Amino acid sequence: MALGQKSGGRQKGAANKRTREIADKAAASGLLPLEYLLTVMRDEAQEQSIRLDAAKAAAPYIHPRLQATEATIKGSTLPPYEAALMQLAQEELIP
Numbered sequence: 322m323a324l325g326q327k328s329g330g331r332q333k334g335a336a337n338k339r340t341r342e343i344a345d346k347a348a349a350s351g352l353l354p355l356e357y358l359l360t361v362m363r364d365e366a367q368e369q370s371i372r373l374d375a376a377k378a379a380a381p382y383i384h385p386r387l388q389a390t391e392a393t394i395k396g397s398t399l400p401p402y403e404a405a406l407m408q409l410a411q412e413e414l415i416p
Contacts, residue, residue: 358375362379391404
C-alpha cells in the first residue's frame with residue numbers, strides 16, 4: 322500500500338473467482354432467479370397478488386432507484402422543484 326492509498330487488486334464491485342464460478346454454473350443450468358420472477362410476473366394464470374410480488378422482487382434488478390439530487394443556483398442550495406421554478410422565472414424575466 323503506497324502512502325495510505327489502495328493500489329492494485331480487485332476493483333470494488335467486481336466478482337471474485339468463486340462468485341463468478343457460481344454465476345456461470347447457474348446460467349449454464351438453465352433458468353436464473355430473475356428470469357423465473359419475470360416468468361411468474363407475466364403468467365396471467367397466476368393470482369394477481371403473486372404476480373405483483375414477483376414484479377416487486379424483480380424491479381430493483383431492472384430499474385435502479387433514482388437518487389435525490391439538489392440544484393445549486395448562484396451559491397444557494399434549493400430542492401429540485403424550487404430550482405426549476407427559479408430558472409423558469411429568470412428565463413421569463415430576461416428577454
